[in-house]
Amino acid sequence: MYELVHRYAPASPAGRTAVAIVASVVGVPTLVLGLVGLTGDVALAALFLLVSAVTLTVAGQLTRGVVRQAEAAPDGPPTETSTTDSTESPVETLRRRYAAGDIDDEAFQYRLDRLLETEGTDRRTDERERVLE
Numbered sequence: 001m002y003e004l005v006h007r008y009a010p011a012s013p014a015g016r017t018a019v020a021i022v023a024s025v026v027g028v029p030t031l032v033l034g035l036v037g038l039t040g041d042v043a044l045a046a047l048f049l050l051v052s053a054v055t056l057t058v059a060g061q062l063t064r065g066v067v068r069q070a071e072a073a074p075d076g077p078p079t080e081t082s083t084t085d086s087t088e089s090p091v092e093t094l095r096r097r098y099a100a101g102d103i104d105d106e107a108f109q110y111r112l113d114r115l116l117e118t119e120g121t122d123r124r125t126d127e128r129e130r131v132l133e
Contacts, residue, residue: 027055
């Protein structure tokens with residue numbers, strides 16, 4: 001039943017919650033009418049009980065799905081994706097690691113010098129001044 005309900009339900013938790021609320025708003029009064037109607041017309045009371053059972057089952061399964069989604073979500077706020085994609089230069093990567101505290105001053109200076117040596121002497125002074133600012 002869970003898979004059947006979620007196949008046709010909206011994909012977002014907000015949509016599933018809205019459908020569950022609507023199903024509950026329909027299901028609870030229908031259940032009351034079905035229980036009260038048991039004293040009168042039995043066929044009508046059975047129809048109300050059937051409709052209430054279906055709508056409340058759908059509401060319960062949707063609520064269960066939203067709870068599962070919430071439990072599967074990572075704890076805490078979403079983290080930013082790493083900026084180590086192909087557009088980041090080696091010097092920018094080094095600066096980011098230094099700012100994050102992954103490497104100390106001495107290692108930063110050594111690696112910066114090595115990087116600037118491999119990139120050419122004409123850019124060395126410009127990059128060094130820009131990095132150290």
